[in-house]
Amino acid sequence: DAGIxxxxxxxxxxxxxxxxxxxxxTENHRYMYWYxxxxxxxxxxxxxSYGVKDTDKGEVSDGYSVSRSKTExxxxxxxSATSSQTSVYFCAISGGxxxxxxxxxxxxxxxxxL
Amino acid sequence: SQQGEEDPQALxxxxxxxxxxxxxYKTSINNLQWYRQNSGRxxxxxxxxxxxxxxxxxxxxxxxxxxxxxxxxxxxxxxRAADTASYFCATAAxxxxxxxxxxxxxxxxxxxx
Numbered sequence: 666d667a668g669i670x671x672x673x674x675x676x677x678x679x680x681x682x683x684x685x686x687x688x689x690x691t692e693n694h695r696y697m698y699w700y701x702x703x704x705x706x707x708x709x710x711x712x713x714s715y716g717v718k719d720t721d722k723g724e725v726s727d728g729y730s731v732s733r734s735k736t737e738x739x740x741x742x743x744x745s746a747t748s749s750q751t752s753v754y755f756c757a758i759s760g761g762x763x764x765x766x767x768x769x770x771x772x773x774x775x776x777x778x779l
Numbered sequence: 780s781q782q783g784e785e786d787p788q789a790l791x792x793x794x795x796x797x798x799x800x801x802x803x804y805k806t807s808i809n810n811l812q813w814y815r816q817n818s819g820r821x822x823x824x825x826x827x828x829x830x831x832x833x834x835x836x837x838x839x840x841x842x843x844x845x846x847x848x849x850x851x852x853x854x855x856x857x858x859r860a861a862d863t864a865s866y867f868c869a870t871a872a873x874x875x876x877x878x879x880x881x882x883x884x885x886x887x888x889x890x891x892x
Contacts, residue, residue, distance in 0.1 A: 669821075700882075707867060708822070708882040723879060755821055765810060765871030765880050770821035 668692045669771035671756050677777045684743040686774050688756030690736075696759040697739040698768065699723075699731060701752040708755065714739055715764060746778045783811070783868040783883035791889045798855040800886040802868030803848075811844055812869045812880065813853050822867065825853075858890045 668691035678684050688697060698713040700723075710723030712731040720731050728750060730742045743750055753775050757768040786801045802811065810829045814822040826842045828835045828851065835842050841854040855862055865887050869880040 705884060707884040708869075710879055710881075713879070721878075724881075757822075763871075764878050767812065767824045767827055768822075768880065769824065770814075772821050773819075 669756060669758055669769060671754075671771040671774050673774060674772065675775045677779065678746055679779050680747055681745050684746050684776065684778075686741040686754055686756075686776070688739045688741070688771060690739075690758045692758060692760060692769075693736060694758040694760035694769075695736075696761075696764050696766075696768075697733065698757040698759070699729070699739065699741045700755045700757065701725065701750075702755060702773075703752050711741065711754075713764065746776075748778050750776065751778045752776060783870045783881065785866070785868055785883045785886040787886060788884070789887045789889070791891065792858055794858060794860055794890055794892050796858055796890075798858050798862070798888055798890070800853050800866055800888070802851045802853070802870075802883060804851075804868075804870045804872065805849065805874070807873040808846075808870045810871045811842075811851050813840075813842060813851075814867045814869060814882075816865045816867065816885070818864075825866075855888075858888075860890050860892050862888060863890045864888060 672687045699711040700708040709725045714720045714733040732740045756771040759768045783802045783804045812827045813825040816822045828844045839856045844851045865885040867885045869882045
């Protein structure tokens with residue numbers, strides 16, 4: 666999985682609780698992304714980062730925040746989890762010259778919000 | 780909204796047969812990519828084709844791009860059971876300022892021994 670780890674791999678939480686998912690890379694790639702995958706929707710971009718402390722919103726950013734204080738770590742936070750945020754979350758990285766070059770994906774985190 | 784839409788949604792073939800799946804998109808692109816996802820795993824990049832290219836090959840994979848029809852096809856020749864997976868196209872499109880990849884909903888391929 667191209668030097669990408671995600672933690673935790675599985676999480677069950679309750680509505681209204683904060684949740685943080687971590688993506689860690691050992692490739693020193695510039696770009697990092699968070700996607701969610703739901704049946705019938707494919708992958709949808711939540712947020713991405715184009716450098717330390719540089720982030721931008723994706724298609725489905727409401728209810729999510731991100732932070733990147735180091736090249737290797739990209740955190741996704743659900744400030745107050747809702748059942749609609751039950752999903753599989755994938756982190757991806759890219760080391761190309763553009764944010765739309767080849768992406769390498771982590772193994773995913775399955776989040777269930779009760 | 781989805782930029783790329785794959786067709787068919789599901790495909791079932793026998794080992795040794797060829798598998799063809801298609802992707803249509805809506806706005807101008809600067810590249811189109813195909814990814815594979817095995818059940819319960821992350822996506823794996825297969826091929827990237829740029830808007831000025833018409834065809835690319837990688838092993839048993841052949842990708843074509845027709846920008847006039849806004850469509851691409853992925854051909855897997857001599858399919859194997861191990862090719863069973865979901866296949867997604869992703870586009871870097873004008874409506875995102877060419878800054879973000881937008882994924883389709885995928886084609887589920889089942890290759891039976």
